[in-house]
Amino acid sequence: MTTVLVTGSLGQIGTELIPLLKSKGYTVISTDIREPVDKDIFDPFLMLDTRDRDAMRKIIKDHGVEMIIHNASILSATGEKNPQLALEVNMGGIQNVLEVARQEGVKRVLSPSSIAAFGPDTPKDNTPNDTIMRPNTIYGVSKVYTELLGEYYAHKYGLDFRTLRYPGIISAGAQPGGGTTDWAVQIFYDAILTGKYTCFVDHDVLMPMMSMQDCLKATIMLLEAPEQNLKHRSFNVAGCSFTPAQLANELKKFIPDFQIDYAPDFRQEIALSWPRSIDDSVAREEWGWEPDYDLSKLTEYMYNTLKSKLDKQ
Ligand SMILES: NC(=O)c1ccc[n+]([C@@H]2O[C@H](COP(=O)([O-])OP(=O)(O)OC[C@H]3O[C@@H](n4cnc5c(N)ncnc54)[C@H](O)[C@@H]3O)[C@@H](O)[C@H]2O)c1
Structure with a gap:
């Protein structure tokens, strides 16, 4: 039974991902900055602001966390209204997750990126996996940062980091x-x-866009893909x-x-x-993705x- 810490658990994706992870035999530690209404779904639940590195470390040590799914984020529209908050939560959050994971020997980190990591100069149709990434929203900037910092921790420290660029999830x-x-x-x-x-x-x-069913399928497939099959760590996924x-x-x-x-x-x-x-052909080739x-x-x-x-x- 692998123990997984999920941040931002009460969000649109965490709410459906957590029961699925549990049904697949994972031990899930659910966390967020607000209390759940439906406590059963998220049990055991702990409060965690991902800007608080010491609190994150304590949870990882206390519960023997082996993997982290880092879902806590300020999304695109909210980020444009409050860029400083997006900087703190999105950049600060991924820095803390990667550094604590490295120090505490967490085996794998999956932190979602987004199609928002692309920008006005990116080819717009059939956008390739590896292309121009110059977003002009703070959310997009934070997703490029997530991808690059995660890839840096992978090659510098051997941390098994993975990310997928979700489209709009329905x-x-x-x-x-x-x-x-x-x-x-x-x-x-x-x-x-x-x-x-x-x-x-x-x-x-x-x-x-993508159905939640496809989002969950892609997330589990990438989480469980054998590391030796992955030539990339950041993947386009299309619905x-x-x-x-x-x-x-x-x-x-x-x-x-x-x-x-x-x-x-x-x-x-x-x-x-x-x-x-x-264009999600790289995900199709490396871990068999298909919506x-x-x-x-x-x-x-x-x-x-x-x-x-x-x-x-
Ligand atoms: N839903 C989508 O359409 C979509 C599309 C592309 C990428 N993504 C990415 O997927 C991930 C999950 O998205 P979601 O739709 O579930 O997001 P969401 O906005 O529904 O949920 C985010 C959660 O993070 C929590 N949170 C906010 N600040 C926090 C902090 N400082 N510490 C801890 N928790 C905090 C919020 O309370 C919320 O429950 C995010 O990284 C997001 O960028 C989502």
Whole structure:
């Protein structure tokens, strides 16, 4: 039984990743800066601010932590509102995770990156794994830093660091935490509850997205991939790309009267600086990645799951 520390456990991804890790036999130590409402999912749970290196070290020593999944982060839209906080949490957090992991002999660190690590100068279509990375958001800068610092710790100290660049993650569980792809989740809530949605990016903004099922599958596959198979440590992963208008059309198959309008805000500019679609052939070659969900399967799953959840409330 491998003991895994998860930071930022109560977020959109941690909430679904933790039960899956437990079901696969991992011993999971869940941590965050806020108390969980549903304590069973996260048990055992400990408070941990990832800016606090000594507190992190104590948890790692007390519990014999062998792997860290570092999910605590300030996301893209929230980061643009408060860049200093993003600097402290995102840069400070990964520095602490890597340094404590090195000092305490933690075997493996997986810390997610994002398509936000790419920027306006990156080729936008079928963005390659290894290409120009000059993001212009603080979140993107922090993700490039995460990748490069993790790779540095791997070659300098032999720490087994891995990261994957998630696109926008779409789920019916915990709500997304302040990213630029949040529209692709909120649209389902508003469509089911009110029949209409006002989107904060324009109708034709094509963005890479992924179902939570594919996100969890990719995360576990990379976490468990034999180290000797990995030539890279930072990986593109793709699900499917779509625009708000394309998602709205799919949703109309379930809610024929659904109406969408558009009021682009500051997040439009962030979205336009990111890739439109992702080439994930390196992940396919090195650890067998393949997504299961396209736009139509994702829409059907989200509609059915959220409808029954919201009907019960
Ligand atoms: N969800 C997505 O669409 C998406 C896309 C690309 C990358 N990612 C990355 O995946 C990882 C997990 O994302 P998520 O969607 O679950 O994020 P989220 O925003 O839903 O959750 C982040 C969690 O971190 C916690 N947190 C904030 N500051 C903290 C601190 N100082 N110390 C400890 N915890 C703190 C928050 O309370 C929250 O529960 C992040 O690295 C994120 O950048 C997510």
